[in-house]
Amino acid sequence: MTEGEHTEPLHLLAPDGSLSEASSALPLPPQLLEPDLLRALFRDMTMARRVDTEATALQRTGELGLWSSCLGQEAAQVGSAHAMDERDFAFPTYRESAAAWVRGVDPVALLGLYRGTTHGGWVPDEHRFALFTIVLGAQVLHAVGYAMGQQRLDSGGAAIAYFGDGATSEGDVHEAMVFATVTNAPVVFFCQNNGWAISEPVHRQTTVPFTQRAAGYGMPTMRIDGNDVLASLAATQWALEHARGGSGPVFIEAVTYRMGAHTTSDDPTRYRPPGELEYWATQDPIDRLRLLMINREVAAEDFFVEVQAQADALGERIRAAVRGAEDPEAGLMFDHVYASDHAQVERDRQRWSAPFAEGGVMA
Amino acid sequence: MTEGEHTEPLHLLAPDGSLSEASSALPLPPQLLEPDLLRALFRDMTMARRVDTEATALQRTGELGLWSSCLGQEAAQVGSAHAMDERDFAFPTYRESAAAWVRGVDPVALLGLYRGTTHGGWVPDEHRFALFTIVLGAQVLHAVGYAMGQQRLDSGGAAIAYFGDGATSEGDVHEAMVFATVTNAPVVFFCQNNGWAISEPVHRQTTVPFTQRAAGYGMPTMRIDGNDVLASLAATQWALEHARGGSGPVFIEAVTYRMGAHTTSDDPTRYRPPGELEYWATQDPIDRLRLLMINREVAAEDFFVEVQAQADALGERIRAAVRGAEDPEAGLMFDHVYASDHAQVERDRQRWSAPFAEGGVMA
């Protein structure tokens, strides 16, 4: 795989389900076509999409305060997360619900964040998947620091930092690339360029591909079709191996599209140009994998029916769990501000007890 | 002039005083060899160096709290500042005393900053030269904003931002390049890579030339010999014209060397490798211009004697003015916090008057 920019994103799996010619820029390791793997990728993308649909519906009925959909970005996330091994650690934004699914985070736990019962929801170390981070770019530095830690522990593990096209403008992403290249840290920068940062199109953040900018720091880059789960997996596998092997950071730009609104609070009709959504609908990541699997006879109708049933069951479970969730007790608000006792917190815990335990009318 | 990186910095004037072959990457406009201009460049570099020597001496005798010397960087600063026309505006760090000299800032006013009588010292608009900025990188954004303003005013003017190699790591410098490229702002990024950021060598900030990083944003770059005043002038002229003409930002890396300590508080013997200073002494910017002028018979001994006398007179004037300077009146401390009256400031002005006007024993 080579350094530098490519105007056309690299791909392995075309929208019509055909495989592209092998290329030196992005080879297709034969294991990627193992039936079990293809089935797993299909199942994960389908389940992730179902989580997404369900969460959107739950927000509409008032069960969630907000939802940030990953619709259309399943391949970028599922492919890259599948490339991780047990030594790696991922640092997501707020949109990586498909990656979270691959990392084994229970969607019900994840929805706690959007329901407003928690700012976290899972134990990062259990899933090797950090908490969602809303402040743009902040987690990219955490990934680099974590990677610097792996160098010191000699663990052979790497970090993967997820971030959007918009976030690349933040100073933190720059500082992360400076630290990573200068320390040769084992980290993969995984930028999902989904075309938009809320209402701002990509050209508000850059005039050239993000890979060109990243190459300027002196690291290898790859610009891939982010709706191609095989490209995402192959590129990330290559990048993680590069990083783990001591060859330093890699930057991947996955060119994809946010099929939904920015969040459920957003109204994309105010800014999305006509035809864009329709074009990207023809690029669907799940559809093309389904076609490949049918072409290669890796799966037949019964498989797809089974996955659909699993997705429905998951949807059912999420709906029931979220709807039934009770509000946390008021007193929990005072827990874990510090790891050790802090007089001001304890004083406030006392002051807040009794008369205000039930909360008040807020006006 | 072309985009991209050059491992060997471009130069026009070699250390032995010879002119290099014209090249397409950095042509030598014939006007640059006009005797008057060469004499002016020589005079300015010599005067700037004298300001520097004098300030260092004044710091040693306790008249200044600190001094950050530009010794060795005169060509980078004098050449680039000479490229400015009356529509342009410069945004310096704390080390641009040679550029300040070219912009007509009185060295005595400038030394007020280091003596501790002012945080400013001159009227930026009068010199089209912003106040010194100590917080690394902050002024680079101001330059870009100023340039965005020129677009709106249609003034045809450009901004030039000075910053060091160390400062390039700060998020602000990145955000400045993002804003500049995306808005196509008329701004020249002038990075003086003087080898060090206090005790940190350049490879703590980057593994590749800074021009490679800047090219990643999609703007033309030039990597020049920063000890070559003609290269500095030619490159900056080209860049300013490019910017003024509406073609967007340019990045110049002037490869130079900080011959002195970081500041008078610093002890470079703790980190400077043996031989480095000696090597760079052979690259002196003033010496090589003197040789060129002698070779081309642009100046003879009497000119150099005259400039020396002017420098001595300047030194004398600075010494007398700084030594004789009285401390500002205590009450001035409350002036200009706001442009309009602010009750808390006025209250404090009253409270501070009378008993504490003389200041107290600080312990």
Place this chain on the structure above:
Amino acid sequence: MSAAPMTMVGGLNAGLRASLDHDPRVLLMGEDIATLGGVFRVTDGLAKDFGDQRVFDTPLAESGILGTAIGLAMAGFRPVVEIQFDGFVFPAFDQIVTQLAKHHYRSAGHTPLPIVVRIPYGGGIGAVEHHSESPEAYFVHTPGLRVWTPSDANQAYLGIQAAIACPDPVIFLEPKRRYWDKAEVALGTLSADDAERMWSSRTLRTGSDITVVAYGPMVRTCTEAANALAELGVKATVIDLRSLSPLDLDPIFASVRQTGRCVVVHEAVETVGLGAEIAARVVEECFYSLEAPVQRIAGPHVPYPPSRFERHYLPSIDRVVAGVVQVMAG
């Protein structure tokens, strides 16, 4: 001068429009403010009407927004910057504290920076993390900044124009949970005197028993609490600070000298919050008139919690009433 019922969002929009109309140096910049009209639609329609040179979307970089705004101000413009949410002002904190706040001082008055930083702030709308912060204390503690916050649509309409007219940098905090509240807005030109008056506090009702000091989102809470207190026979004076820097405290001192009692209410964390300053000043000035210690009703020493906790976290009408009742007993 006509009056119209408007939401605070509408009042801000009208105020920004008036300033854009009135002064060609005024620019609006921020994330999603142009095409989208801002995530709260405060700038809706302004890019269309004033063009993309005066109302424009920036890259997603808050330090860049503030830093380039400073450069634009140096070039003679009056940028009005939007920070999308309270929790996202911190990447710009360095430019605000070390550059914006200090430049007039450093330049000995030669280079004022008339920049307004609009920030939707505070909780109560069920938002996710970083969308409910009350960062005012950081700014009020910083000399060189002015800080202002409206409590209703009319105040917002007038205040934003006063802030833009001001030669100093102004942190303009918009209480997002009041964005959709309606009030009569007195449309029309803001005179220099009117603008000057916006920097003073405002007494909303006068009562002889206790002085309640509030600002921004808590003004409505305190007014409603005062109604409830009246039914309990407690007569409260309610003062809306409006300007948080400078603080206009004389009317508060005058009131406390009569009531002998004072509570200060804000959403922000109590520890080293604005309430501490006001309490300290009231004690300094009214010590011999005070019949009970000044009390603060504010946020606990806890990061803004997940939204299902916010009714416990935020000062509610009940908590203000209870706090006042307690002080009355003191």
Place this chain on the structure above:
Amino acid sequence: MSAAPMTMVGGLNAGLRASLDHDPRVLLMGEDIATLGGVFRVTDGLAKDFGDQRVFDTPLAESGILGTAIGLAMAGFRPVVEIQFDGFVFPAFDQIVTQLAKHHYRSAGHTPLPIVVRIPYGGGIGAVEHHSESPEAYFVHTPGLRVWTPSDANQAYLGIQAAIACPDPVIFLEPKRRYWDKAEVALGTLSADDAERMWSSRTLRTGSDITVVAYGPMVRTCTEAANALAELGVKATVIDLRSLSPLDLDPIFASVRQTGRCVVVHEAVETVGLGAEIAARVVEECFYSLEAPVQRIAGPHVPYPPSRFERHYLPSIDRVVAGVVQVMAG
């Protein structure tokens, strides 16, 4: 346990060395801390002795320093970060306020971030702009952070070890004008109990007339002022807070209940400074014992001025004495 006279720089160096020796997870990182040993030489010799994987220079990017320290802490390390000067902490403010301070809370206790942020702070050394700031109020107002500051070499030696041992993030403020003051340092291992005790305030002298509260650089100023006051017949209690978050105020309340008078002294700007919090709390707790309003002796509402003004700006011994005398008359 041996005692040795040391400067505060020496005490900090010895404390850092002890922590590096004692816990292999401790790392030191920052600008110029390795080869140079820091611009104040606090880390002198440590890179040589502990190697460049444990003591290392970073790129010049403060947000990057804090952000990568957070990642290192997530990987199990205990980073001790140096910010070169007080005025350069603001580019890191976002990582400190939105990430460092909140992560333990967000992760429901699963991911503590035991990071120490060392910052030389305060004025009095004739430095240029941005090198004399007192930013403590910003941090104390932020739940999730602890804040600690030593007043002498021995406190520094003990305090830095306690801060490193603490599972919470600690902003460790080093009063740079006391860096070269000498004191006896009680070398030796810090037990868990010793470490715990460092989070309490410390009564330095007891006098029945007035309670003087100080911290960091002002402790010496107040002790010397107390000497001068003794000659005037005023007996002052002097309390060194040490921990600014949490505040250990009970000893102050106990003292004020006896003296009836209190002044709080700090260099930072008075407006919404730490003195406001302490004054407010003292009034809340000691209202009926107070014989005069609590007074603050602090910085005026002015950016830290050029150094030739600093003897006017900073609370001097004279200003503390005069302030106390005034309160005694009240």
